Amino acid sequence: MARIxxxxxxxxxxxxxxxxxxxxxxxxxEFLSLVGPSGCGKSTLLxxxxxxxxxxxxxxxxxxxSVDQLPARDRDFAMVFQNYALYxxxxxxxxxxxxxxxxxxxxxxxxxxxxRHLAGSRAARAAxxxxxxxxxxTLGITKLAHRRPGELSGGQRQRVALGRAxxxxxxxxxxxxxxxxxxxxxxxxMRAEIASLHHRLETTxxxxxxxxxxxxxxxxxxxxxxxxxxxxxxxxxxVYADPDTLSVAEFVGSPKINVIAADAxxxxxxxxxxxxxxxxxxxxxxxxxxxxxxxxxxxAQLSGSIVHLENFGSDLMVHVATATATAPxxxxxxxxDPRPRIGETWGLSIRPDRLLAFDKAGRRLRSVVGGRA
Amino acid sequence: MTEMSxxxxxxRQPVETERVRRPHEERAAWRLVxxxxxxxxxxxxxPMAAVVALSLTDYQLGxxxxxxxxxxxYADLAADPVFWRSIVNTVVYVVEVVAGSTALGLAxxxxxxxxxxxxxxxxxxxxxxxxASLIAMAIVWEFMLHPTFGLVNGMLGLVGIAPVxxxxxxxxxxxxxxVIGIWQQFGFAMVLFLAGLSGIPQALYDAAEMDGAxxxxxxxxxxxxPLLAPVTLFVVVISTIRSFQVFDTVHxxxxxxxxxxxxxLLYTMYAEGFxxxxxxxxxxxxxxxxxxxxxxxxTKVVVVEKRIHLK
Numbered sequence: 001m002a003r004i005x006x007x008x009x010x011x012x013x014x015x016x017x018x019x020x021x022x023x024x025x026x027x028x029x030e031f032l033s034l035v036g037p038s039g040c041g042k043s044t045l046l047x048x049x050x051x052x053x054x055x056x057x058x059x060x061x062x063x064x065x066s067v068d069q070l071p072a073r074d075r076d077f078a079m080v081f082q083n084y085a086l087y088x089x090x091x092x093x094x095x096x097x098x099x100x101x102x103x104x105x106x107x108x109x110x111x112x113x114x115x116r117h118l119a120g121s122r123a124a125r126a127a128x129x130x131x132x133x134x135x136x137x138t139l140g141i142t143k144l145a146h147r148r149p150g151e152l153s154g155g156q157r158q159r160v161a162l163g164r165a166x167x168x169x170x171x172x173x174x175x176x177x178x179x180x181x182x183x184x185x186x187x188x189x190m191r192a193e194i195a196s197l198h199h200r201l202e203t204t205x206x207x208x209x210x211x212x213x214x215x216x217x218x219x220x221x222x223x224x225x226x227x228x229x230x231x232x233x234x235x236x237x238x239v240y241a242d243p244d245t246l247s248v249a250e251f252v253g254s255p256k257i258n259v260i261a262a263d264a265x266x267x268x269x270x271x272x273x274x275x276x277x278x279x280x281x282x283x284x285x286x287x288x289x290x291x292x293x294x295x296x297x298x299x300a301q302l303s304g305s306i307v308h309l310e311n312f313g314s315d316l317m318v319h320v321a322t323a324t325a326t327a328p329x330x331x332x333x334x335x336x337d338p339r340p341r342i343g344e345t346w347g348l349s350i351r352p353d354r355l356l357a358f359d360k361a362g363r364r365l366r367s368v369v370g371g372r373a
Numbered sequence: 374m375t376e377m378s379x380x381x382x383x384x385r386q387p388v389e390t391e392r393v394r395r396p397h398e399e400r401a402a403w404r405l406v407x408x409x410x411x412x413x414x415x416x417x418x419x420p421m422a423a424v425v426a427l428s429l430t431d432y433q434l435g436x437x438x439x440x441x442x443x444x445x446x447y448a449d450l451a452a453d454p455v456f457w458r459s460i461v462n463t464v465v466y467v468v469e470v471v472a473g474s475t476a477l478g479l480a481x482x483x484x485x486x487x488x489x490x491x492x493x494x495x496x497x498x499x500x501x502x503x504x505a506s507l508i509a510m511a512i513v514w515e516f517m518l519h520p521t522f523g524l525v526n527g528m529l530g531l532v533g534i535a536p537v538x539x540x541x542x543x544x545x546x547x548x549x550x551x552v553i554g555i556w557q558q559f560g561f562a563m564v565l566f567l568a569g570l571s572g573i574p575q576a577l578y579d580a581a582e583m584d585g586a587x588x589x590x591x592x593x594x595x596x597x598x599p600l601l602a603p604v605t606l607f608v609v610v611i612s613t614i615r616s617f618q619v620f621d622t623v624h625x626x627x628x629x630x631x632x633x634x635x636x637x638l639l640y641t642m643y644a645e646g647f648x649x650x651x652x653x654x655x656x657x658x659x660x661x662x663x664x665x666x667x668x669x670x671x672t673k674v675v676v677v678e679k680r681i682h683l684k
């Protein structure tokens with residue numbers, strides 16, 4: 001368990017800047033997710049933390065000491081890869097044992113045939129075997145110990161990859177989209193499993209994902225990355241309810257946040273202090289589907305006709321086409337409430353404390369509405 | 374694993390159609406197969422049968438009469454020290470060339486892998502001998518190995534080593550031919566290994582690094598070598614088959630000498646058939662040679678294409 005301080009990391013591939021000055025402080029023992037669309041640099045940042053890629057500028061400190069000069073194997077991190085990266089010719093047990101074999105046995109002891117009979121080799125190998133068995137039991141893959149990765153399902157391979165990472169008690173776990181190759185149902189299961197693993201191990205986790213749902217459900221804190229910069233760092237609640245930019249608001253949360261371009265009249269009608277907006281041109285307002293209600297069309301600030309209903313069982317998503325927004329606005333409704341019908345015209349009532357205002361450049365305007373922060 | 378060997382490693386599943394074959398379909402099938410079958414019979418099966426038949430006779434090239442002698446040619450061969458010498462020589466040559474070209478091919482592939490902008494140039498240079506006509510290259514080698522003005526002795530002279538008559542010394546003639554064989558074949562192994570190396574996912578090297586593999590050698594042992602195993606096996610079998618067929622260099626450079634030191638199977642067959650005109654005996658050697666090839670090819674089919682597949 002260790003704190004990882006990331007300070008002014010820059011990286012370019014050829015002439016393309018990939019990371020433009022990343023500052024991030026991963027607290028000891030926390031589960032931090034790096035989330036962002038593909039190509040935002042999150043995997044590169046993780047590889048730089050791991051030591052697999054060299055940064056052009058900046059410093060990584062582990063528990064206060066710089067690790068910039070340390071090769072990946074000496075940084076004492078464990079990594080789980082997107083495609084698992086299991087050694088195809090080794091059995092499950094052998095795969096999990098590799099980090100221990102590499103670190104506990106000498107080069108001579110690792111030799112085939114001869115190595116087994118060298119001094120201390122038998123005891124060390126027995127200890128490794130015991131550790132591997134313990135990890136396999138924790139992950140429920142004891143029965144698979146003698147199979148090879150090619151004979152396993154995706155979920156089983158994922159467990160083996162986790163086992164290989166866990167067996168050594170590293171200072172931190174680095175995970176690079178570990179669930180993206182699994183099917184949707186398994187992904188949800190593994191999400192819970194990895195989160196509970198984090199609670200049990202009490203180790204620092206840095207978790208890279210493009211799936212905001214994974215980041216939201218598992219993390220202590222989320223760092224939202226786009227175009228090589230971190231846009232916002234905060235708890236899932238903060239990032240969801242109090243985004244700093246429109247990009248963050250749009251990226252986080254499912255369904256996507258509603259955005260409308262608002263002129264001065266509409267903004268005033270919605271309760272905005274328009275006088276405090278520096279540049280009312282290009283003002284955009286955003287609100288979540290659960291922060292808006294259907295009301296009588298007469299007298300509502302915003303109204304439109306219903307174009308689509310999505311019933312999730314737990315929620316009913318009402319798609320309302322309005323004159324002010326190009327895409328239909330989403331309204332969450334309890335499926336047990338009276339249901340509106342497609343084609344009907346309804347008004348929308350937005351909770352003023354959940355209304356978010358952004359300027360032309362997409363920066364949050366906090367002073368003009370009574371946001372929750 | 375390479376694309377090539379991966380596709381070769383696909384398990385072949387018997388295709389079972391549940392349709393009932395109708396007679397006219399069967400006739401059509403035979404008609405469609407007929408041209409190819411005819412060709413195979415004409416250019417493969419008939420000549421083979423002729424060779425087998427010849428090997429059971431005392432036919433001599435140009436002779437008007439011949440007798441059926443049963444297995445006499447084979448019995449003669451079994452009692453002939455030259456024949457046994459040529460088998461031993463061939464096996465020694467094959468072992469040397471296979472080991473040498475596989476090791477050198479792997480080494481150059483590892484060195485050329487990835488980075489350098491000159492890599493394509495080197496790749497072409499190393500592959501040239503594979504494509505070149507060996508008989509022409511043999512002449513070049515003859516000059517290089519020439520005892521008085523050859524490049525090899527010249528170079529050795531610079532470091533104070535006395536000149537050696539490489540091709541006329543019975544201790545060095547076969548190893549010299551093996552070096553030429555390695556020189557000719559390792560480019561082929563290199564290309565196969567390069568393909569194999571490009572098929573190893575980078576993530577495995579990253580994993581090895583994270584798992585603490587301390588040196589390039591340990592990463593080679595943990596990742597590269599095991600993942601190249603199918604390619605290596607393929608290379609070994611293919612170059613065994615190829616080096617078994619050594620003839621051009623022997624014919625051009627040593628004619629089996631000195632003192633039968635470079636007598637190899639195909640050269641013995643050639644000498645029997647076209648120098649001593651004992652066609653029957655030559656045919657017997659050819660039959661044995663084809664049988665050996667068949668065994669090797671079957672090994673390749675069974676071992677390389679069926680059993681070895683890592684996934």
